[in-house]
Amino acid sequence: MNIFSPKNTGVAGNIWKYAILYITNKRPYITFLTIFLLTFPDTTVKTIGLLSLVGQIAGFLLEVPSGYISDYLGHKRALVIAKISFLLSSLCYVLATSTWYFFVGAILLAIGIAMNSGTQSAFLKESLDDLNLSTQYSSISGKLRSIGFAIPILLILLVSFVGDFNFRIGFSIVLVTDLIGLITVCTLISPKKQYETEEFRFRNIKKLFKTYTSLGWLKYVFFIEFMFALGFGVTGGFKNPFQESLGFSVFALGVFWAISRVGISGVLLLSGKLKERLTLKNFIVIQACLYTILFLGIG
Numbered sequence: 001m002n003i004f005s006p007k008n009t010g011v012a013g014n015i016w017k018y019a020i021l022y023i024t025n026k027r028p029y030i031t032f033l034t035i036f037l038l039t040f041p042d043t044t045v046k047t048i049g050l051l052s053l054v055g056q057i058a059g060f061l062l063e064v065p066s067g068y069i070s071d072y073l074g075h076k077r078a079l080v081i082a083k084i085s086f087l088l089s090s091l092c093y094v095l096a097t098s099t100w101y102f103f104v105g106a107i108l109l110a111i112g113i114a115m116n117s118g119t120q121s122a123f124l125k126e127s128l129d130d131l132n133l134s135t136q137y138s139s140i141s142g143k144l145r146s147i148g149f150a151i152p153i154l155l156i157l158l159v160s161f162v163g164d165f166n167f168r169i170g171f172s173i174v175l176v177t178d179l180i181g182l183i184t185v186c187t188l189i190s191p192k193k194q195y196e197t198e199e200f201r202f203r204n205i206k207k208l209f210k211t212y213t214s215l216g217w218l219k220y221v222f223f224i225e226f227m228f229a230l231g232f233g234v235t236g237g238f239k240n241p242f243q244e245s246l247g248f249s250v251f252a253l254g255v256f257w258a259i260s261r262v263g264i265s266g267v268l269l270l271s272g273k274l275k276e277r278l279t280l281k282n283f284i285v286i287q288a289c290l291y292t293i294l295f296l297g298i299g
Contacts, residue, residue, distance in 0.1 A: 003015050003131075003133065003140065004016055004019070004143070010189055011127050011130045011131060011189050011191045011192075012131060013187075013189065014123075014124070014127040014188050014189060014191075015124075015127065015140065015144070017184050017185075017187065017188060018120075018124055018144050019144050019147045019148060019151075020180065020181065020184045021079070021083075021120070021148075021181055021184060021185060022144055022145055022147065022148025022149075023147065023148050023151045023152055023155075023177070023181075024083075024086075024177045024178060024180055024181030024184070025086070025116065025148065025181065026148065026149075026152040026155070026156075027109070027174065028152060028155045028156040028158075028159040028160070028170075028174060028254075028257075029090075029093065029159055029163070029170055029171055029174055030240075030257070031156065031159070031160045031163070031240060031250060031253040031254045031257050032160065032163045032167060032170065032240060032250045032253065033093070033102075033240075034048050034051075034237050034238070034240055034241055035167075035240050035241055035244055035250065036093070036096075036163075036167040037051070037099065037102055038241055039167075040096075040098060040099055042098060042099055043099055045238075047099055048237040048238060048241070049237065049238075051099075051102055051103060051106055051237060052237040054103055054106050054107065055106040055107075055109065055110055056229045058106065058107045058110035058111070059110040059113060059114060060225075060229070062110055062111060062114035062115075063114050063117060066078075066114035066115050066117060066118075066119075067117075067118055067119075069115070070115065070118070070119045070122075074190065075119050075122055075123040075126070075190070076123065076185070076188055076190050078115050078119045079115070079116065079119055079120065079123060079185045079188070080182070080185055080186060081111075081112075081115050082111075082112045082113075082115035082116040082119070082185075083112070083178065083181050083182040083185045084112075084182060085108045085109070085111040085112035085115065086108075086109065086112040086178050086181070087175065087178035087179060087181075087182055088108045089105045089106075089108035089109040089112065090105075090171055090174045090175040090178050091175060092104050092105035092108065093105055093168075093171040094168055094171045094172050094175055121141070123188070123191075124137070124140075124141060124144075125137055126191045127191045128140065129191065130191035130192055138275045142268045142269060142270070143268075143269065145268045146265045146266075146268035146269045147265075149261045149264045149265040149268060150261070150262075150265040152261065153258045153261045153262060153265075155173070155174075155177065156254050156257050156258045156261065157251075157254050157255065157258055158173065159173050159174060159254065160250050160251050160253060160254020160255070160257070161251045161254065163250045163251075163254070164249055164250045164251050228291070240253055243256075
């Protein structure tokens with residue numbers, strides 16, 4: 001059986017549908033979001049920084065409880081919530097008449113990312129377990145993610161090209177892809193083999209945080225995550241307006257973004273082989289070095 005065939009139905013059909021989910025999760029408007037924001041009269045440079053801060057804080061606060069909510073509601077429902085959040089976020093940008101739409105959109109985007117985080121991998125793993133293909137998880141997941149980066153390259157080029165003339169049409173294109181993603185996620189079939197999780201109760205939250213703080217390595221995780229969030233927050237939002245000020249068009253920024261997606265797609269295709277040759281420690285060290293070089297380069 002070709003596991004990626006669109007002819008597959010039932011739980012097996014979840015695999016090719018996941019390719020659609022990965023494609024529609026991408027936000028190709030990132031190339032001009034802050035440029036569009038700066039067209040509003042009530043926007044200042046500080047607004048961009050504040051927007052990044054709100055997005056980072058919302059993502060941080062939602063990341064931990066999102067896992068419990070996902071387990072409590074069920075992974076498919078969590079994925080549906082994520083897709084609805086993405087769609088509403090795009091709608092905010094289409095209808096934006098002031099900077100407040102961008103802040104609401106950033107929070108909705110953070111909800112979508114948080115609900116997707118971990119849930120997508122867990123649901124795919126459950127589907128593969130149900131199909132007795134759990135040993136091929138890294139290979140199948142890598143190929144699906146590779147498709148999820150490769151196909152949106154065309155979408156990035158299209159949206160950025162349209163954005164050169166009309167930003168709202170660009171957002172509208174993404175809104176349509178979000179609708180396709182929402183319809184697709186609603187058709188997923190929950191696998192019979194699901195992990196049993198203990199129901200989360202808010203009365204245990206004090207004990208939960210006490211357990212977290214007792215972990216010796218937690219402070220290092222917080223420090224690294226803080227530094228990454230700080231580095232991204234002070235560069236991500238200002239990158240595109242800065243590049244535009246150097247004379248690049250929105251379409252040119254889309255081309256740059258698309259080229260980066262080509263590299264990511266290629267690496268993901270090799271994820272199965274990389275897992276065989278690299279330990280988790282080696283992978284994290286390489287990742288940390290690359291991030292450091294990139295942030296220094298941006299600086």
